[in-house]
Amino acid sequence: MNKNIVLCGVGGQGTVLASKLIAAAAMQKDLPVMSAETIGMAQRGGSVFSHVRIGEGIYSPMIANGEADIIIGFEPGETVRMLPFLKKGGTVVTSSRKISPVTATLSGSSYSGDGMIAYLNEQVKELYIVDAEKACEEIGSSKVLNLLLLGAAVKSGALGLSEEDIKAAIRTRLPEKFHALNFAALAYARPARCPRK
Amino acid sequence: MHKEFLMGNEAIALGAVAAGVNLVSGYPGTPSTEVLETVAKRRADAAYVEWSVNEKAAMEVAAGAAYAGARALVTMKQVGLNVASDPLMSLAYIGVKGGMVVLVADDPGPISSQTEQDTRHFAFFSKIPCFDPSSAQEAYEMIQEAFAYSEKYHTPVFFRPTTRVCHGYASVTVKDADEYTLHQPDGFTKDTGRWVIFPRLSYQNHIKIEERNLTLAEDFSSYKRNQIIRSDDLLDSSGGIAGFPDSKTGRLTAPRKGIAAGGISFTYVMEALKAAGSAPVLKIATPHPFPERLALEFLDGLDEVLCIEELDPVIERELIHLCGRHHLPVKIYGKLSRHVKNAGENTRDSVSENIRGFLAQKNESAEGAADLPNSPVQNGAPDLPVRPPILCAGCPHRASFYAVKTAMKGKKTIFCGDIGCYTLGNAMPLDMVDTCLCMGAGLGIAQGVGRIEPDTHCFAFVGDSTFFASAITGVVNAVYNQADMTLIILDNSTTAMTGHQPHPGTGRTMMGEIVTKIDIEAVLRGIGLTTVETVDPLDYEASVSCVRRVAEEPGVKAIIFKSPCIAVTKPSRSMHVRPEKCISCKKCIRELGCPALIVSGKIVSIDASLCTGCSLCSQICPTGAIVNGKEGDGNE
Numbered sequence: 060m061n062k063n064i065v066l067c068g069v070g071g072q073g074t075v076l077a078s079k080l081i082a083a084a085a086m087q088k089d090l091p092v093m094s095a096e097t098i099g100m101a102q103r104g105g106s107v108f109s110h111v112r113i114g115e116g117i118y119s120p121m122i123a124n125g126e127a128d129i130i131i132g133f134e135p136g137e138t139v140r141m142l143p144f145l146k147k148g149g150t151v152v153t154s155s156r157k158i159s160p161v162t163a164t165l166s167g168s169s170y171s172g173d174g175m176i177a178y179l180n181e182q183v184k185e186l187y188i189v190d191a192e193k194a195c196e197e198i199g200s201s202k203v204l205n206l207l208l209l210g211a212a213v214k215s216g217a218l219g220l221s222e223e224d225i226k227a228a229i230r231t232r233l234p235e236k237f238h239a240l241n242f243a244a245l246a247y248a249r250p251a252r253c254p255r256k
Numbered sequence: 257m258h259k260e261f262l263m264g265n266e267a268i269a270l271g272a273v274a275a276g277v278n279l280v281s282g283y284p285g286t287p288s289t290e291v292l293e294t295v296a297k298r299r300a301d302a303a304y305v306e307w308s309v310n311e312k313a314a315m316e317v318a319a320g321a322a323y324a325g326a327r328a329l330v331t332m333k334q335v336g337l338n339v340a341s342d343p344l345m346s347l348a349y350i351g352v353k354g355g356m357v358v359l360v361a362d363d364p365g366p367i368s369s370q371t372e373q374d375t376r377h378f379a380f381f382s383k384i385p386c387f388d389p390s391s392a393q394e395a396y397e398m399i400q401e402a403f404a405y406s407e408k409y410h411t412p413v414f415f416r417p418t419t420r421v422c423h424g425y426a427s428v429t430v431k432d433a434d435e436y437t438l439h440q441p442d443g444f445t446k447d448t449g450r451w452v453i454f455p456r457l458s459y460q461n462h463i464k465i466e467e468r469n470l471t472l473a474e475d476f477s478s479y480k481r482n483q484i485i486r487s488d489d490l491l492d493s494s495g496g497i498a499g500f501p502d503s504k505t506g507r508l509t510a511p512r513k514g515i516a517a518g519g520i521s522f523t524y525v526m527e528a529l530k531a532a533g534s535a536p537v538l539k540i541a542t543p544h545p546f547p548e549r550l551a552l553e554f555l556d557g558l559d560e561v562l563c564i565e566e567l568d569p570v571i572e573r574e575l576i577h578l579c580g581r582h583h584l585p586v587k588i589y590g591k592l593s594r595h596v597k598n599a600g601e602n603t604r605d606s607v608s609e610n611i612r613g614f615l616a617q618k619n620e621s622a623e624g625a626a627d628l629p630n631s632p633v634q635n636g637a638p639d640l641p642v643r644p645p646i647l648c649a650g651c652p653h654r655a656s657f658y659a660v661k662t663a664m665k666g667k668k669t670i671f672c673g674d675i676g677c678y679t680l681g682n683a684m685p686l687d688m689v690d691t692c693l694c695m696g697a698g699l700g701i702a703q704g705v706g707r708i709e710p711d712t713h714c715f716a717f718v719g720d721s722t723f724f725a726s727a728i729t730g731v732v733n734a735v736y737n738q739a740d741m742t743l744i745i746l747d748n749s750t751t752a753m754t755g756h757q758p759h760p761g762t763g764r765t766m767m768g769e770i771v772t773k774i775d776i777e778a779v780l781r782g783i784g785l786t787t788v789e790t791v792d793p794l795d796y797e798a799s800v801s802c803v804r805r806v807a808e809e810p811g812v813k814a815i816i817f818k819s820p821c822i823a824v825t826k827p828s829r830s831m832h833v834r835p836e837k838c839i840s841c842k843k844c845i846r847e848l849g850c851p852a853l854i855v856s857g858k859i860v861s862i863d864a865s866l867c868t869g870c871s872l873c874s875q876i877c878p879t880g881a882i883v884n885g886k887e888g889d890g891n892e
Contacts, residue, residue, distance in 0.1 A: 069643065082261050086427050092261060093392075094425040104851055105643045118391070119523035120424035123604035136641045160643045161851050165685060174638045181636075201865060 060090060061114030062219045063122045067141045068133025069158045070097075070107050073205035076232075077131065078109035080209065083228035084220050085113045093120040104161070106137055113219070129217040131208050134158050135175035142182065150185040150217035152208055156192050187211050189248065198243055206244035214248045222246065257435070262428045264392040264421045268359065269294030271399035273302065274431045276439030278326035278354070280305045281314040283725065284754035285333030286368040287422035288361035292331045293757075296766050307757050307766045310695075310725040311336035315343045315358070322352035322412070323451060325441035327403055331359040334373050335694065339726065341378070346453055347412055348382045349461045354441055355403035356412040358384070363419050364566040364601035370675070370694060372599060374567035375416045379544040383465050385472055386414040386544045390522040392426040398481060398541070400437075409468055414544075418566060420520040420601070469545040477549035481541035484554050485526075487534040511559035513615060516551075516571050518543060521564045524607035532611045546574045555579065555586050562614040563590030566602050589614065647680045649852035650827065650868025652793045652819035653746050657681045657688040658848060658872065659799035659817075660715065660744065664807065669713045670705050672698035674727070676719040677753045677821075678746050685849045688717075695722050699730025703739040713807055714741040721751035721759040723776060728783075734812045735784045742807050743814040745776055748821040756824055780814050787813035794819055796875040822868045829885050830867035831874055833860055837881035844873040844882065 064081060066074045075096055082092045096109040110122040124143045132138025132153035145151065157172025179186055189211050195201045209225055212218045222245060229241050262270065269291045272280070280303055282292040296305040304321075308314035311332040318330035332340060337360045344358065360378070363369040379386035387402045389395035399415055406413045449457070476482055517525045518540040525537060538554040538561075540547070555561065555578065563572035572590035579586050591598040596610050647654050657678075660671070673679055673689035674696065682689035691701050702714040718727045723745055734741060751757040758764040763773035780788045787809050791802045799817070806813050830852075838859040845853050845860060852866035853873060862873075862882070874882035 079261075082425065082427075086259065086261055092425070092427045095420060095423065096425075104646045104648075118526040119520070119604060120426065121420065121524070121604050123527065123608065126604075139637055140640050142637075158641075159854060160641045161646055161849055162642050162644065165845065165849060170641045171638075178636070178638050 060219050061116075062112070062129070063127045063146075064111040064113070064218065065122060065127045065130045065141050065144045066109040066111070066133070067130065067137040068107060069137060070105050072107075072133040072158075073202070074107055074109050074133055077205040077209055078111050080205075080225055080228045080232060081111050081113075081218070081220065083232055084224040087227055087231075088220075088224065091115060091117065093117055095120040106140060108137075108141060128219075129212060129215070131212050133204060133208065135172045135179070136170065139175050139178055142179075145183070148184065150187070150212075150215050151179060151183045152187045152189065152211045152215060153179060154189050154191040154204060154208060156190075185215065185217065187215050187248075194244075194247055198240070198247060200240055200244075203240060203244035206241045207247055210245040211248035213245070257429050257431060259427050259429055261425060262392055262396075262430070263290060264389075264395055264417060264424050264426075265290035265361075266294045267392040267396040267426075267428045267430070268389075268399050268415070268417065268422075270298065270430050271396040272329050272357070272403075273299045274396075274436045275355070275400040275403040276327055276437040277303050277329050277403075278439060278441055279303060279318060279321040280329045280331065281308045281317040282331030282359075283308055283311045283314055283336055283339075284721075284751055284757045285336050285361070286754055287363055287417075287419040288331050288333045288336075288359060289754045289757070290422070291329075291359060292766070293755075295329075300767065305766050307759065309760060311340035312343060315340035315347070318356055318358075319343060319347050319352065319412075321441075322354040322356035324444040325354040327355045327407075327439045327441075328352075329357045329359060332361075333369065334360055334362045334375055335370055336360070337375060337378060338373075339695070341382075344384075344412070345382055348384050348465070349458045350451065350453055351410040351461070352406065352412055353410065353445075354439070355406035357399060357402050357406060357415050358412050359399075359415045359417075361417055361419070361422050362567060365419065367419055367601070372567055374570060375414060376543040376570045377568055379414050379416075380570075383469060384412055384414055384544075385409070385469075385476075386416055386542060388416050388519050388541055388543055389421055390519050390539070390541070391421065392424060393428050394481065394541075395421060396428050396430060401479075401481075405472075409472060411465075411468070418519055424520075473545035473548050476542040476545060477547040477551075479542060479547065481539070482547045482550050483539050483541075484550065485537040485539060487529070487536070511617075512557060513560045513562070514538065514554060514558045515562050515564060515611065515614075516540060516554070516575060517564040518571055519566065521566055521602050521607060524602055524604050525564050525611065527604055528608040528611045532608060533615050535611075535615060540571050543570050543574070548578060551575060551578055552582065555584055558586050560587045560589065560614075560617075562595060562610065563588065564596060564602065564607055564610060565590070569598070644683060645680055646683055646849065646851060647677065647686075648822055649850050649863075649866040650822040650870040651677070652748055652817065652821070652870070653678045653681060654686065654848060654850065655793035655796065655799065655819070655870065655872045656744065656746055656817040657686045657717075658876075659793060659796060660803050661686065661688055663800045663803035664713060664715075667713055668709075668711055669715065670702065670709075672702040672705075672714070672716045674698040674716070674718045674722050676722055676746075676751075677748075678717060678719055681717070683849065685847055696726030696730055699727055699734060699741075699743065702741045703730075703734050703737070706740055710740070714739075715744055715807075716741060717744045717746060719752075720745065720747040720749065720761050720776065721757070724760045724774070728779065731780065731783050731785075731812070739812055740810060741812055742803075743780075743812065745814060745816040747776060747816050747818045749818075750821050750824050752821045752823065756821070776816055785812055785814055787811075788816065789814070790816040790818055792819055793817040794870050794872060796872060822870075827867075828869035830864040830869050831862050831871060831882050831884055832864070833862055834881050834883060835859055837879050839879055839881070841878065844877060847876065848873060
């Protein structure tokens, strides 16, 4: 199996943990993994990304344009920003909840998450949208966006990993008291809840 | 052996541990920081680890350990090497007994640095050997080899990863603890002819160093990580032959081409060649001393070589030099010939583009290749949000800057900033950083401006960790030379930007000891300042009046704004806006730029998930509309 996965969002949203879980899940299947992510000054409220590459014959942790099998977007504008990485016919899983940057608040300019989702709808055939606000409310925690999106990515089939694979990774990487909540978030995605556009 | 999913910096740390490192010193700086932290976390029992006060101190501590026969590692980012260059340049002449690796992380881009300086050039300058890893796995193995070379040649060696190697992760095969080398230092042996630098010794050692580097260049030509990679499959993707003799006729169908690369760019080259066609690749793992014999072997029979590297054209110049010295008719392309961009980091895509263009050229009329495209243009994409880095919600620096700004409104001022989170005070709407140069420089710059413009109120802002690292000299200079300036210490009790490392003011060491805190106020008074006021920046009125009072005093005076970083303290309850009182003046948003303040509809609201309850906004709200606690919980 060879998979190129791009995760993206805004600093502090939990993209790093999601990429670590994917990597751990792949390593448990004895697959070589490489990844790269944003660290340092750019993290503070800035756009962040992780590249995860799974499989043999890989030299570089970085993904090239048009090479990603799947983009997992934590924020609709950030998902659009990463779109050049998506390969033809690739899959996009995205949260629909926008995060307005301070620059927009200051200048009074409007930034519309809906506009981003509409654009994704035009551009991407295999698009899965997670209504994070509703989902977090139903699950009862605002801290599970990463597992919600991972769940939807698993369901899309484009991740090449099963729910069980991710669960096994959660067991090794997270304290036990958080397992049930994260399992629930992982299992949340169903076609009715995360529509394919 | 077993496999672990490791960040490049973690792999480097575990490699050093496997090599039996006895002492690690360093100063935090992205992208180098995690190396030292990982040694402390994984192996604090086996090695002494310290965050030194700055890179110069760290370099000297590591050198002392290596004098005593220990294996020593010192870590820093590229600009840190500038601070440590004084001891290093002399150490190059003196040499070491135990292995000493000077890890300097370079930052092409730059992604979180002031400069795009290239430590490989520092290796040439100081005549110190340099190792340049291309991946986490290679870095793990290479640092062990670097210790061995250092001991074999009695010289410190550079180990120079770049950001994408430092911060890339990979499943890395590492040794089990029982496979580690145990290194027993045999102690310092007195020998003034060896350890005391004098002009005569420097002259004698200079001769030896030049000889040694010739030997090393030969040694490195056989070092397995310098290599020529020849593909068996010489067909390019279009089915044509990419510059090699036709196997049947033996005739050349096109110029014979090769690619030279090092570091992370080597991996980009190998990825690009999967699609772009074949060419022999020269991988340079030791840019200095340059493995000349191997390079000559590579150049033999080629007509054109494209060099792919980041920062300066180091490999390119070496190859041009070799071609000149050996009268080789090989054209060398790269940054100098404008075929590769000469600033910023390489990407998978930029390298693919470089290589495609290079291999597609029919002949040498290649001068001045076209500009490289960045990511493909997205047709019709809506405008993307711009997200510059900003001070966190609740950051005490915001309050400190705002207090100074308010107090000094209408007066002629200059606000000299420094390196740390507080550099972000430059962003709108605070706009409180007029200059920023390097660590500790704000103090000197404020003094210099004051000499030329005596009517300007000169301020220097410096963080607590930076104060200890490199600002104290500037304070002494100001006091001694009778400057007129206000020093603002932004004391958040940690080294925030690089991930909360302890420093002399925190009372903790990297070995976990609780030690006496070095008191900044006492240091300032010891230097001779008579006005030193400490104030909580989250008390807005007190802070503004303090600045007004202190700024009017003559001479050098200081204010310590003391409030801990929000990342190391528990937040208090978030603020909230009483909608009936908010008049939508948006003063809080316009003046503070706090990411927790958002406009919802006409009025302002507060994102409770971000707000730490610092209450600065409520203190400046003209109608008292922002209050602590939740609506209706009796706290209003």
